[in-house]
Amino acid sequence: MKQVLLIATLALITLSANAQSLSSKDNAAIDAKVDQFLKLMEKKDYTKVLDFMYPPIFEHTSKKDMFQIFEMLEQSGIELKFKNTEVLNKQGLKTIKDTKYALIKYRFELDLPLNTDELRGYAPLLVPVLQSNFGKENVTYNKSQNLINAKGEKFLMAINDPKYSDWLFLIYDSSMRTAIEKTIPAEVNNQAAALAR
Template sequence: MKSLIILIFTLLISISSFAQSHREEVSKNAQTYYDYMTAQNFDGVLDYMYPKVFEMASRDQMKAGMEQMFSSPDMKIEFLSNDVTKVTDKKEVEGVTYAAVFYNSKMKMTFLSEKDKSAEDQKAFLEFMKVTMDTQFGEGNVASDPKTMSLVINMDATMFAIKDPQYDGWKFIGNDDAMKQLVDSIIPKSVRTELLKE
């Protein structure tokens, strides 16, 4: 009886450490992915994206789009921080393993095109943009800084981590409205439902 208890205890510890190891691995990879995003290392970001994303737009197109977005003469976008807050249990379907990653992101948008406008126009523009962003991200998650003509957006979001034998290591795909159709076509509904309810 005693040896059975020891065996069960050992098995539970090994299962929990195995479960922990996938969380640590996903969290570490996700943080690297976010660090690349913060540093605007787009090749690094794309290396961690789930390759089936490139069926929607090629890797080169995605990189060009990112470069264009982050080097606009009208608006400067910076990620101040991206931090993993939780990694769910994993779920395997047809040899592919999935987990959901919950994270917090802080982004700064500086409106360069408004710098030379009058103080009144700047104030009106910033107020308009804040109301717009409040609608999208929730009131209380958007702070405006009239001195720098910028908004800082704080958001909690999710993405999916995917370990597909076709590819090396964990890859990621954002879980947002822009990616919904693609996410729905790649990740089985049962997986999405179970992982996001945690």
């Protein structure tokens, strides 16, 4: 009897975690917005990127903090180069109070040219930080070309809230966990967390 209950419970958890399908209209709208968002990231136009963010998140984290790490690196003379951004998949999440949610997985590469002796001296510090963020196997340091390359897969949460006119985004990342928990309904966040493993 315990085994039957356990199997039934696991089946219910699996079913509740399954993604909902997105309509073709929502799919097309998300595709268009994600494409713009990722192109702005490649251009490092963080001011415009912030216009694509779901405004309630700023009640729990400042706009300044959101891209602080990138700005700090660039102020140190490290020129970040985003490239090869590509959407891998989109999954619909629960709709709550007429607000639709979706989880988007995307891939990108990041080049960090180390053009000065000072920057090359930072390599032993930068490489482990990037490895902890992207995984050891996804970070390479080419000493002869003075180039660090990181490949990553990250997640965005797309939100279509009737208060706003279009799909907007949250960077769905552990660094944003507290702000996301305060912004997104728990059942949507739990569903997204299960899919984002």
